[in-house]
Amino acid sequence: MASDKAERLLNLYIMLLAQTRFVSKQDIRRAHYADYPDTERGDEAFEKAFERDKDDLRELGVVIEVGSLDAFFDDEPGYRISTDTSALPEIRFEADEAAVLGIAARAWEQATLARRTTEAMRKLTAQGVEVDSARLDLVPPSLRAEEPAFDAFWDATQKRRVVTFDYKRPGEQPRKRRLQPWGVVRSSGRWYVVGHDVDRDAERVFRLSRVQGRVSGVGKAGAYDVPPGTDVSAIAANLAPRTPDVEATVLVRQRAGVGLRRRASRVEEDVAGPDEESGWDRLVITGPGSDLAGEVLTYGASVVVEAPEELRADVLARLQAILEQEGVTR
Template identity: 40%
Template sequence: MAIAKAERLMNLALCLMNTARPLSKRELRASIEAYRELDGGSDEAFNRMFERDKDDLRELGLIIETAEGGDDEVGYLARRDRNRLPEVALDAEEAAALGLAAKVWQQARLAEAASGALQKLRAAGVPFGEDASDGHLGALEPRIPAHEAAFEPLMIAARDRRPVSFDYRRSNAAQAESRLVEPWALECWRGHWYLAGWDRGRKDVRVFRLSRITSRVRTRSGAFSTEVPDHVDVREAVARWGGEGATSTARIRLRRGAGYPLRAKALETAPVDAEWDELEIPYGHGLDAWLVEFGPDVVVLEPAELRADVVDRLRAVAKG
């Protein structure tokens, strides 16, 4: 929101909340500088701006009433008793959980907002502290890294329901492709951030790993063309790529000292020689894309179709 508009909305809200009687549009226009200085002084331009501002304030949660004003004109006011938030009351455990949530955001723009929110809650008497709960939560220092440049613009676009475009390189592709996406939700899984949304070009739901976005994220005009689901399970979709919930297994050779995520998933591990181990791992949709990321440290033994898929992906990357 532009600063000029934010200031105008704030002034209108203050006028409506600090009047003992309904104010007409004429009175509000005379009281707010931005309305008085409207280019050309057009009544039509003022009426359009006032109606938009009133709708914006209502969308933000301000309860604006209409009543008879002076000279039989319609008047507007926002009663303080109807626009007062209830008292914030959190017990020690709730306060501790909220404090931990605020500590998560150590990067991006949410860090400052989270810190400011905690300060306001402390001023209201909420019992924050290192021992706010059972004495143990204060020692926890959760972190969710958000180093990708695409994180913040995608977070804002998902919040504002705005489509975005960016260049994206799939794991099996040598070149990046342009994507036009309606962003639904972001989620961190195994140290990587993923975006779920509607890919307009492919007319289907897609999940994108932020580290594979190779260009600046550009916000596009217009609204979403599809309805956002009530629940977007990004992690479930990404987990399928990594073989979670698989019904069969695969055998691979893994270089000693490499591929710790694969070792963590292994159902069985056996040494082959001084350089290689042999692993049995769950095999599900998308496992080939995940194995390619480990490059020369992984050799697929079986099944044959998985080995062929991995070889095809590696050849595609090598051609680039």
């Protein structure tokens, strides 16, 4: 699946970035590829997957260094990613690949998404490979999904397990629903789960903020298959109302906000910012209001909204909701 590929690329990037020296191909295979079924079929399958993954990362602008494992012998090459030359640019994948990468980047510190990479790090350390977690500052965690149900639905999509939950529409009482979740996706500033409603025998989309109480797994993992060609992002986008476009003025730290800079209609460099930890630029961007609010939040403290006031208030309200969920008072 495309989502497996996207997850594997991100984890390979993080694993190679954390190395202080060159790592052999076989060490990488044992530490990273053993958990992916399509590379367990033998040497040829692994070689093809590894070469393809390296090419895909290089197409994204990642510099993979190749060097000798031994200063006196150069017969076996090793691999690593240098922190001096590597920083992920704007990533362009298919819809489901982009969703996986976006979620993983936003929630790196959550164990549900970091498990495979953490296990790979442990295996490399056991093999005597030096790992420096400080080198992962290039891919820091950002804001977590604010809905409490996010982790449960994400886990169910990975395990292909049916879930039950109470769902409350505006003006109605909560109702019990049974769902085969296909994917979790963000659309128009909201998180949704897309899947097959078991009781209604139909495709459905549920907004996570309307889920009441606990999400419970039912039955065994691997209980169903996602229909071929399913695009959960497109399904959610079709059902989520699109807000009108707004022109926004934002302050962005220098050397940050690559995605915003690519589509800015105007850039004013070296302006006064809210702090002096770095330089700041002022950007003018246009897009749906709710989408812009969600996008700004992914950059954390590196982006500040100046105008319009409605967008600024939306961002502040979402930040306040996250603080309240975490039990932080101001």
